Amino acid sequence: MDFLTFLLVVLSFLVWYSLRSNLRGRRSGKLPPGPYPFPIIGNILQLGKNPHQSLTKLSKIYGPLMYLKLGSRNTIVVSSPDIAKQVLQKHDQVFSSRTIPAAATAYDHYKKSVGWLPVASQWRNLRKICREQMFSSHRMDASQGLRQEKLKKLCAYVHDCCINDQVVDIGDAAFITSLNLMSATLFSIDFAQFSSKSAQETKEVVRVLMSIGAVPNLADFFPVLKFIDPQGIVRKTKSYVGKVFVIFDDLINQRLKSRGGSLDHPVKNDLLEAILDHSQTNESELTFDVLKHLLLDLFVAGTDTTSSTVEWAMTELLRNPEKMSKAKNELMTVVGGNRQVEESDISRLPYLQSVIKETFRYHPPAPFLVPRKAEVDTEINGYTIPKDAQILVNVWATGRDSNIWLNPDSFEPERFLDLEIDFKGKDFELIPFGSGRRICPGLPLAYRMVHLMVASLIHNFNWKLEQGMKPEEVDINEEFGLSLQKAVPLKAFPIKLSLMYLLIHSIRKNDTHRGQSRNFSLWR
Template identity: 35%
Template structure:
């Protein structure tokens, strides 16, 4: 549980008698299964350090549909794919908006993005821009040169790091650097310096950590002054200042290199958006806040989710030697002696693809999907759900539902052979990237970065744990953040493979 909240509970309790109690919304809503709550703070103390696990445990006691009271916020938690399907098929539009929060206002540049903007025309325009100029299948394919070049640099970094000392490398840090390099290159341009890339990686990680910073204003509006007292406002303001300074430099650079291209004649995403500001046929006024909001989405969401998944993939491969061998055998068959695996060959790597699916099932990058909020009263499972109720879908729980997955706790990539289950939103028991109107539009973009890197890391090197470390010593727990990072950094010994 957040230490700030633990310290604040006595203070909040003191103010309990001074604050008017909320009205009961409706008799039917009150009958929803709900855990016992403390005065004023409700169920906030029950979220724990890993909320997806805490909510899963509560659902085993109360059922797959339950109501939590988080201060003044009502949160409807769904832990069952069947109910999630009912909600989305019947009420996707009603739950198409995002709740307002102090943090997301900053991350969206005042609701001018695609991830956190409320449902409406601005959100539709931002989604269209992101899909058209960065995330469409055609655009993702056109970036293959950028990915290939960055993968080549990744392999060089691994070899260089392994040549020093005892041959043990911190692969987690190298993977984070690779993902940061790819995403900043296609979003901000190849001019971004190493120092700026480091800053962007830090900002991405900071955004994930800020989701677990407790802002009193979000849950107790009358106590928003405590955000000043506890320093939460200062942290958020410092975060915003770093982004503002970075954006000013990027925009200034664009004035000097507005036509930056690579060999495939692709302009970078933010540069394209800045050029579109002068396009009279665009149909709406594209402001700097729109551009900043979209760019922050691509950096903050793209780096951490992609890197976390790639890190989990490598950890699971080393933890499952028989699967690692299957991946390498498959690569050997399709490579035909080539030094690198090209993207054209990825379609032939059926085992690698089901392996990645299984990783995402057990370790979804966002265990709890970003919350939605009801725009008007509706009914779910016979219960009246009031307007402004938050909807939380526990994707982590969906991947462990025994009604849909045989032996769900076991890591078995073969379960995806000869089946059509995919992560693109049609199978509600496998929605790591979301579902419905608010599904993540960047899944193809992310998977392209993961597949080409994983294929070449496996093709170029043989991997083992450092001397004295066994598979049983590997900590496979995830950290307590909105992104499911592996808690323990992955240290491995790579040895160059013989290419036949």
């Protein structure tokens, strides 16, 4: 069979499959409104280069509950807090499953991953391990010394750039720090060094794995093509996941050898040690194969989303010098200039917390969260969500909705100072980590990492843009992926804070403690 004949056969089959799927969709009841789909491809072309933006525009025409046909796949797009609450809370059990992308079939990842497994016994065991053995307050407190050490290395690197008058690629610096914060928390080691080849290689592996999930895949739009893998996405995923698993195998085997060598082996305060301790008494809950897939979830998702959030936060602070000044003044008042920011300081820094919340609103790390799937036909707001439909919760659209936020296209951390809104899954106006039973298990670690990195960068340094660039000229174009990246990397020159600056803030802090008020307007 020549290629043309093969292509005609495939197209004919897709036409039949599309018509069959459309008929099934029509029998599902009254579907939500949406744009008219083209034959075979449906609404694929309307996704554009940045689907989160394209679907936000369409939702303004068709409403916050919208139906699309992406190839043969029924897709529901949710773009309001009220409907998100129904999907993620009221009907959480019905919508708790995942639509499995073809890429997740590499190494059978979807059968072992806490991110992709259905809500059943294996998933519950993994969530319990995450909650009790990995991300409990006790575990996080025990490993905070590891994270403090990585922050010192970040500040040392930026300080060297100050001395040498070198520009800092803030996204790269945040990525390497996130990578090492994650690897230190998981394994008590650094995976990369600043300005090293290994850092770029590791970054490529993580970024490729994240980008693969965002590439429009014919096998996802037409599941019947999965066995062909027409774009080679599954093969590419296997290659890069294999590289990560080789690293994990070495680390796990080294730790097992260390633990088995003597009764008084050095105990690590990391998550691998906690998991291995747990596995000794609960062997049926966590095999080493499943452990590797769990670590892959945490490692890849935690590193990329954390670093991108830090880069976006620094981007907006550099674009808004008055916001930067407020955050810096708060840090100097609360922390002072003689010590490093610690995790216990976060709760005493309301403006810094507001900066992070505003960053999550304006630049959510995962614009569609992780897609869910309807287990049965379900009615919402008088419309039927058909069984097996893919559910996209467009948190990017919610964050830009003028019906919810005043001046939604402006970066205004102050809005959160008077609002009792958090991002931990209860307030559906701001759910960058999701909500319900499938909320991101790594949220407690991400909370600490993002606040600490942003605080360290602005507490210890001033920043100057390249080549006389004005703040309003800093690029904020987005590059769509499973995490939302800056299209143009953020680069700036760090400037070490002067002794006079530190002295003035020390005086102001002392005066505040005495209940006095002096006017240092020159330094504001």
